[in-house]
Amino acid sequence: MIGTAPLQRKVAQSTHVSVQNLNVHIDGRHILKNVSIDIPDKGITSFIGPSGCGKTTLLRALNRLLDRQPKTEVSGQVLLDGQDIYGPGVEVTDMRRKMGLLSQRPFPLPMSIYDNIAYGPKIHGQRNKKELDALVEHYLRETALWDEVKDRLGASPATLSIGQQQRLCLARGLAVEPEIILGDEPTSALDPVSTQRIEELFLRLKDRYTIVLVTHILRQARRLSDTIVFLYMGEIIEYGPAEEVLLHPREPLTREYVKGFIS
Numbered sequence: 001m002i003g004t005a006p007l008q009r010k011v012a013q014s015t016h017v018s019v020q021n022l023n024v025h026i027d028g029r030h031i032l033k034n035v036s037i038d039i040p041d042k043g044i045t046s047f048i049g050p051s052g053c054g055k056t057t058l059l060r061a062l063n064r065l066l067d068r069q070p071k072t073e074v075s076g077q078v079l080l081d082g083q084d085i086y087g088p089g090v091e092v093t094d095m096r097r098k099m100g101l102l103s104q105r106p107f108p109l110p111m112s113i114y115d116n117i118a119y120g121p122k123i124h125g126q127r128n129k130k131e132l133d134a135l136v137e138h139y140l141r142e143t144a145l146w147d148e149v150k151d152r153l154g155a156s157p158a159t160l161s162i163g164q165q166q167r168l169c170l171a172r173g174l175a176v177e178p179e180i181i182l183g184d185e186p187t188s189a190l191d192p193v194s195t196q197r198i199e200e201l202f203l204r205l206k207d208r209y210t211i212v213l214v215t216h217i218l219r220q221a222r223r224l225s226d227t228i229v230f231l232y233m234g235e236i237i238e239y240g241p242a243e244e245v246l247l248h249p250r251e252p253l254t255r256e257y258v259k260g261f262i263s
């Protein structure tokens with residue numbers, strides 16, 4: 001595919017995030033090569049591809065997390081609702097507020113379960129105790145945690161299982177009302193039951209949020225994705241509706257990857 005346009009199939013929905021001619025160099029290495037994709041509004045878009053192909057780098061470029069990374073240069077555009085997040089005058093904090101990020105391992109804040117959820121709304125001006133209580137309950141219900149933690153809201157998140165902590169982090173992210181949820185292999189540290197619960201949550205949330213996931217688990221991509229973006233050595237090889245890309249890949253490299261010949 002080097003030197004030719006990536007194979008793009010028609011994605012029906014409107015675009016939420018449009019990546020245009022994105023190039024990333026890290027320490028002089030060309031890591032993302034002229035990446036252009038349209039991420040549809042709502043639904044689940046998954047970045048798949050072999051280890052080291054640039055999935056995480058692409059995800060991190062979507063909310064300018066690469067800004068803080070040493071020896072990293074980014075060029076190109078990422079249009080969020082039509083506005084270039086790398087453009088002049090962009091308030092990075094406001095832009096990031098539109099995106100919740102789930103990492104591979106959960107990182108709850110060092111405060112109570114309750115405060116983990118209340119923290120964001122408080123920072124954004126919500127001071128009313130009753131309303132905060134209602135928000136905390138709402139987002140804990142949204143992430144299917146309420147029944148498990150309602151009697152110990154003052155406890156430390158360290159008393160929760162890793163899977164529960166990951167759902168708490170999701171609840172914390174949702175509480176600041178993002179439009180987009182970014183997940184960087186968010187189930188990779190979890191056991192199969194916790195993984196299933198997170199996957200169920202994504203499926204429930206995808207009608208209301210644009211969800212972008214990095215996964216190296218092909219079966220997970222099959223279970224969850226509406227749109228697939230297949231990367232290989234920093235290039236987009238093929239992307240489009242999940243069923244088409246996974247079941248009828250057009251590019252030889254995609255075919256080999258979905259058959260498990262390259263990993």
Ligand SMILES: Nc1ncnc2c1ncn2[C@@H]1O[C@H](COP(=O)(O)OP(=O)(O)OP(=O)(O)O)[C@@H](O)[C@H]1O
Pocket residue numbers: 026027031049050051052053054055056057058069214216
């Ligand atoms: N901070 C960094 N410093 C140096 N090289 C980096 C850094 N971050 C990423 N890279 C390099 O960029 C390339 C892409 O990495 P990235 O983590 O985006 O790939 P990935 O597809 O997410 O891989 P994996 O599935 O193994 O997590 C790799 O060669 C990696 O070594």
